[in-house]
Amino acid sequence: MSIWINEDAKILVQGITGKQGMFHATMMVEYGSNIVGGVTPGKGGQSVDLSGQKTPVFDSMVEAIQVTKADASVIYVPPPFAAEAIMEAAEAFEEAQGGGVIVCITEGVPTLDMVRAVAYVNSRPGVRLIGPNCPGIITPGETGGSKIGIMPGHIHAKGRIGVISKSGTLTYEAVAQTTSIDEGQSTCVGIGGDPVNGTGFIDCLAAFEADPQTVAVVMIGEIGGSAEEDAAAWAAEHMSKPIVGFVAGATAPPGKRMGHAGAIISGGKGTAAEKIAAFEAAGIHVANDPSEIGAVLLNALKEAGLR
Amino acid sequence: MNIHEYQAKQLFREAGVNVPDGVHCTTVEEALAAYQKLGSNIVAVKSQIHAGGRGKGVLRNPENGELVMEGGVKIAFSKEDVQTYSKNILGNILTTKQTGEAGRLVRHLYVEAGCEIAHEYYLAIMVDREEKSVLIMASTEGGMNIEEVAEENPEALHRIHVDPSAGLLGFQKRNLGQALGLTGAALKSFFKIIGTIYQFFIDQDCAMVEINPLVKTKSDEIMALDAKVGFDDNADFRHRQLRADLRDLAEEDDDEVAASEAGLSYVKLDGQIGCLVNGAGLAMATMDVIKLYGGEPANFLDVGGGADEEAVTTAFGIILNDPNVKGILINIFGGIMRCDIIARGVIAATEKLELNVPLVVRLSGTNFEQGRAILKATELNIHSAETLAEGAEKIVALVGGGQ
Numbered sequence: 001m002s003i004w005i006n007e008d009a010k011i012l013v014q015g016i017t018g019k020q021g022m023f024h025a026t027m028m029v030e031y032g033s034n035i036v037g038g039v040t041p042g043k044g045g046q047s048v049d050l051s052g053q054k055t056p057v058f059d060s061m062v063e064a065i066q067v068t069k070a071d072a073s074v075i076y077v078p079p080p081f082a083a084e085a086i087m088e089a090a091e092a093f094e095e096a097q098g099g100g101v102i103v104c105i106t107e108g109v110p111t112l113d114m115v116r117a118v119a120y121v122n123s124r125p126g127v128r129l130i131g132p133n134c135p136g137i138i139t140p141g142e143t144g145g146s147k148i149g150i151m152p153g154h155i156h157a158k159g160r161i162g163v164i165s166k167s168g169t170l171t172y173e174a175v176a177q178t179t180s181i182d183e184g185q186s187t188c189v190g191i192g193g194d195p196v197n198g199t200g201f202i203d204c205l206a207a208f209e210a211d212p213q214t215v216a217v218v219m220i221g222e223i224g225g226s227a228e229e230d231a232a233a234w235a236a237e238h239m240s241k242p243i244v245g246f247v248a249g250a251t252a253p254p255g256k257r258m259g260h261a262g263a264i265i266s267g268g269k270g271t272a273a274e275k276i277a278a279f280e281a282a283g284i285h286v287a288n289d290p291s292e293i294g295a296v297l298l299n300a301l302k303e304a305g306l307r
Numbered sequence: 308m309n310i311h312e313y314q315a316k317q318l319f320r321e322a323g324v325n326v327p328d329g330v331h332c333t334t335v336e337e338a339l340a341a342y343q344k345l346g347s348n349i350v351a352v353k354s355q356i357h358a359g360g361r362g363k364g365v366l367r368n369p370e371n372g373e374l375v376m377e378g379g380v381k382i383a384f385s386k387e388d389v390q391t392y393s394k395n396i397l398g399n400i401l402t403t404k405q406t407g408e409a410g411r412l413v414r415h416l417y418v419e420a421g422c423e424i425a426h427e428y429y430l431a432i433m434v435d436r437e438e439k440s441v442l443i444m445a446s447t448e449g450g451m452n453i454e455e456v457a458e459e460n461p462e463a464l465h466r467i468h469v470d471p472s473a474g475l476l477g478f479q480k481r482n483l484g485q486a487l488g489l490t491g492a493a494l495k496s497f498f499k500i501i502g503t504i505y506q507f508f509i510d511q512d513c514a515m516v517e518i519n520p521l522v523k524t525k526s527d528e529i530m531a532l533d534a535k536v537g538f539d540d541n542a543d544f545r546h547r548q549l550r551a552d553l554r555d556l557a558e559e560d561d562d563e564v565a566a567s568e569a570g571l572s573y574v575k576l577d578g579q580i581g582c583l584v585n586g587a588g589l590a591m592a593t594m595d596v597i598k599l600y601g602g603e604p605a606n607f608l609d610v611g612g613g614a615d616e617e618a619v620t621t622a623f624g625i626i627l628n629d630p631n632v633k634g635i636l637i638n639i640f641g642g643i644m645r646c647d648i649i650a651r652g653v654i655a656a657t658e659k660l661e662l663n664v665p666l667v668v669r670l671s672g673t674n675f676e677q678g679r680a681i682l683k684a685t686e687l688n689i690h691s692a693e694t695l696a697e698g699a700e701k702i703v704a705l706v707g708g709g710q
Contacts (some may be wrong), residue, residue, distance in 0.1 A: 027643065080544055110512055110542035111434050118439045119471040152642035152673055167588020169640040172672060173695075176640075193587060195436045222588050225436040248591035251576070251598045252607070255405070259572040259587025259609040261541060262436065267454050272595075289596050290589075291696040 002187045003162065003207040003214070004101050004128060005072060007141035011148055012070045013038040014085045015077035016048055016057060024076060024105070024150050026050045031153035032144020036068040061092035065100070072101040074136065074148045082106040082132060083113035087120045090127045099126020102198070103148045107133040111261070114196040121198060129198025133260065134190035135168040149190065159184020161297070162208035164201055165220035166193045166227075166260070170248060170290060174218050177293035183301075186214040193222065193260030201231035209239055215306050216242045218293060219284070221275055223249030224262045228275040232282035242300040245284040246293060247275045308538045310553045311355045313417040315534035322507045325500055325530045329419035331355075338393035341418040342386055349421030352392040354379035356411040357558040359535065360403035367400045369412060375399050379413070382421070389418065414557060422530060427520035428487055429453055430501070432508045441469040443479075443505065447487055449520030475505045492527040500529045512542030562625050569621045571610055578603025580702055581626035581635040581664075583619065585610050585644070593638045596695050602703035605632045615644075616652035623656050627664070634665040634706040636698055639672075646670040646678030657687050665705040666690065669698035 011028070015021040016038025029035055029050040037056045038048060044059030058064035061073065073093075077085045086104055093100030102121070109117075109132045121129045130137055136149010140156040147153045151172060161178045163185055165171035171190050178185060189204050191197055201219060208214045217239075221228035228247060235243055250272040252258050254265040265271050279286050287296040301307040310318075313331040320326055330341035342350055354361050361379035368375055376395040383389045393416055402410030427449025435442035446464045448456045457464055465486040469475050477498075484497040500521075508516050517535040524530060543550055556564055566573030572587065576594070580602045584590035587609045594604035606626060610618045619637075626632055639649050653668055669692040670678040682691045690705070692698035 079541065108541045110545070111514065111539045112441075112509060112512055112542070115434060115440055116471050122439075123472075150643065155642075155672060165588070167586060169584075169586030169642065170588035170592055172640050172642055173589060173592075176671060195434060196439050220588065222591060227437065230437065246592070248588045248595060251594040251604055252591055253574070253576065256574050256607075257540075258574060258591050258607050261539075263587060263591070289599055289696055290592050291596070291694040 001211050001213040002139040003189070003204070003211050005137050005139045005146050005148060005187065007139055007145050008034050009071045009146045009148070010034055010036045010068060011146070012036065012061070012064050012068065012073040014061065014073055014075045014089065016040055016055070017043050018076060021076035022048065025055075027153070028147050029053055031147040032141065033147050036070055037064050039064050061088045062096060065092050065096040069097070070100065072103065072148055075102065075104040075106055077106060079106055079108040079110070082109045083117040086117045086129060090121045090124050090129070093127050094124040102127065102129045103136050104129065104131035104198075105134065105136055105149055106131075109133070109194065111194070111196055114194065118196055118198055130189060131192045131197060133194040133197070134192030135171060137187065137189045139187045140185055151188070151190070155179065156188065157184035160186055160213055160215045162186050162204070162211070162214040162217040163188035164204040164217065165190055166222050167220060167248065170220055173290045174220055174246070174293050177290065178218065178297060180294040181298045183297070186211060193262050195225065195262040201227050202234045205231060205235055205239060205243075209241055214241065216244070216297065216301060216304070218244045218297060221245065221247045222260065222263050223247070223252050223258065223272050223275070224260075224264050224270040226270065229278040232278040232284060235284065236282035242304050243284045244287060244293060244297045244300055245279040246287045246290055247272045247279070308540055308550060308554060309357045309558070310536055310538070311357065311415060311555065312353065312534050313355055313415065314553050315536040316531070318511070318536070319507070319531055319534055322503060324503050324507065325496070325528065326534070327420045327422050327530060327532065329417055332393065332416045332418055333397070333414065335390060335393045335397065338389055338416055338418050339386060342383070342389045345418065345420045347420035348384065350383050350389065351419045351421060352381045352383050352389060352396065353417040353419060354396045354401050354413045355415035355417050356401055356406070356413055357555070358403055358405040358411060360405050361401065364401045364403035364406070366395055366413070367402065367410065369398070369400050379403065393418075411558070422522065422532070423525040424522045425525045426523045428522070429456065429519045430504070430521040431515070431517040432505060432513070433515045435468065438468055440471055441508065443467040443469065443475075443483065443501070445483055445487055449522065453519070469505070475502060489523070493523050493529060496527065496529040500531070512539045512545060513537065514539045562628050566608070566625050571608060571618070571622055571625070573625055574607040575629060576604050576606050577631070578605045579631050579633040579706055581605045581608075581629070581632040582638065583608050583610060583622045583626065583635060584638045585640060589638060589640060593636065593695060596699040597636065597703065600696070600699040600703045602699065602706065605629055615648065616655045619652045620656040620659055623660050623662065627660070632664060634667070634702050636702040637666065637668040638695055638698060639670055641670060641672035641675060641678070645674040646672060647674045647681060650678040650681040653689070654681070654685055654687065657689065662688075665702065667692055667698050667702040667705065669693070669695055
């Protein structure tokens with residue numbers, strides 16, 4: 001098992017004929033992802049070559065899902081059109097088959113667009129949105145697996161650790177840390193660094209708690225908002241599996257946006273210190289340095305009798 | 308992106324939000340002419356900088372640091388007052404709780420007609436990240452720091468979440484006005500202003516609108532006496548011309564502006580160790596680990612996905628503009644971008660800029676072995692590290708920091 005995305009999930013690529021879409025769709029196919037089609041309005045009926053695999057292009061998501069029975073879609077369209085792409089996918093998944101997973105990679109989507117898009121998605125209970133501004137989601141397989149996003153596939157290995165993160169490269173760092181102690185990953189979810197996004201930490205924790213393949217979770221947070229605190233409080237009540245946490249931004253000055261649109265300490269709220277304190281209060285094993293995640297995870301696994 | 312109060316009030320005026328008459332000035336002469344023009348006996352003379360806490364701030368002479376005046380917002384009762392206050396404000400450094408010790412040079416002034424205040428309220432509109440909707444907050448405790456109100460007197464703070472598909476509804480506006488104790492003409496006036504400000508927030512893609520205070524005048528009119536407006540940068544593409552016109556580059560750090568133009572994300576800090584990292588989360592973590600090993604980071608810098616020679620050269624240039632920088636730590640997790648290419652880029656940039664501060668490079672991810680081998684082979688003053696912790700430790704030792 002894994003969460004939300006199986007190793008052989010059927011995937012559509014929205015914005016497949018664009019430069020980003022083509023490049024990453026090709027990388028996904030090379031990893032082993034099962035891309036069944038793409039969508040670019042006005043280019044329906046054409047096909048694209050993804051590393052030798054001829055892939056059909058459709059005009060609309062509804063048509064693409066009806067034909068391919070896709071489980072998921074990944075969005076590589078530019079920021080002005082990303083929220084609409086999310087809503088088109090949500091409506092199409094709901095209409096055609098009652099649900100699906102939408103992964104929005106696009107960085108720079110206006111916050112108010114996301115407010116509308118998230119409300120739209122949330123009114124369709126079978127539809128899950130991951131992102132935007134995220135590396136995507138990956139479920140490594142024995143050979144290949146399903147990579148939906150822009151992460152370097154080869155650093156991952158199938159295993160029993162769930163990974164959740166707001167950040168891109170820091171997630172890769174965490175993945176490499178799990179590998180350094182000979183553990184692989186069940187599923188890795190990048191929830192994104194924007195202030196308003198779809199799937200959050202708690203959704204991921206709940207899914208990992210329910211997933212028989214996952215025995216422990218690594219959760220990477222950063223300054224801004226209170227998602228980490230909320231997740232910690234939830235975990236204290238509901239998680240039986242050990243969690244290792246890291247929070248980036250202890251040295252970030254207040255009032256300054258640290259790269260990610262959501263990474264900002266405002267009105268004295270959203271500091272790393274508050275988040276780390278919440279993690280510790282919830283019994284989460286905290287790493288002070290990303291290079292320590294492996295060692296802290298190993299201890300947590302030993303404590304739980306899993307090593 | 309933030310704008311000045313005088314700009315926000317002009318936008319408010321155009322949108323139909325009730326604000327007092329006022330004039331933007333950059334000289335004492337203009338301030339005196341504004342006083343004449345406003346024809347109001349009492350005016351407010353307000354320093355214009357992109358930071359709050361102006362009223363309780365302190366003005367100092369930029370050359371000798373001597374105290375010039377306490378309070379960056381003054382009430383003037385005469386032409387002489389206007390002359391004194393505007394002279395004390397313009398060209399001096401205003402330090403407030405939000406500016407940091409360095410303070411800000413005041414280049415702009417706003418002279419505003421006084422009004423007869425019956426009561427001061429607080430009003431703010433922002434996006435609630437956790438509820439994923441627009442949040443309107445109001446309180447009867449105007450003029451106060453809102454964090455203090457939330458802490459000490461939470462029942463005075465009223466919150467409304469706007470359903471994104473329904474918009475701000477009439478009953479919500481009424482309920483909020485009544486919660487503030489407004490009745491009759493004042494409630495009617497509030498109903499109108501709250502609707503207009505909410506629409507402004509949406510139309511202009513704001514990140515934050517804060518009015519502290521929003522006032523009820525003695526004639527039961529509701530008016531925005533202050534206006535703090537911040538825009539959502541992600542929506543710049545929808546408001547290009549307007550935002551370009553409103554942007555005050557003098558209020559921004561030159562290096563941060565240069566970095567954003569080069570597509571890099573940079574924030575200047577006070578330490579000695581420059582950092583160059585790919586990815587925002589990893590860049591923050593790199594700063595944290597430098598601190599953990601006894602150093603102080605000089606900056607946050609995210610080079611984005613492709614750390615090629617050009618990006619590294621630009622980033623080095625920006626980092627080295629800061630005279631405090633005594634060493635640089637590069638931390639790259641190669642994903643799609645291969646570490647051997649990054650290593651060559653780092654060497655080329657180092658040679659090009661004749662870099663003379665110690666450089667520690669930590670490469671991980673795709674092709675890291677080749678990357679490290681390339682760095683090892685060079686004659687340049689470049690040190691390689693395997694982990695972030697090792698990299699931080701090395702650079703802290705090389706700059707002679709740590710305690």
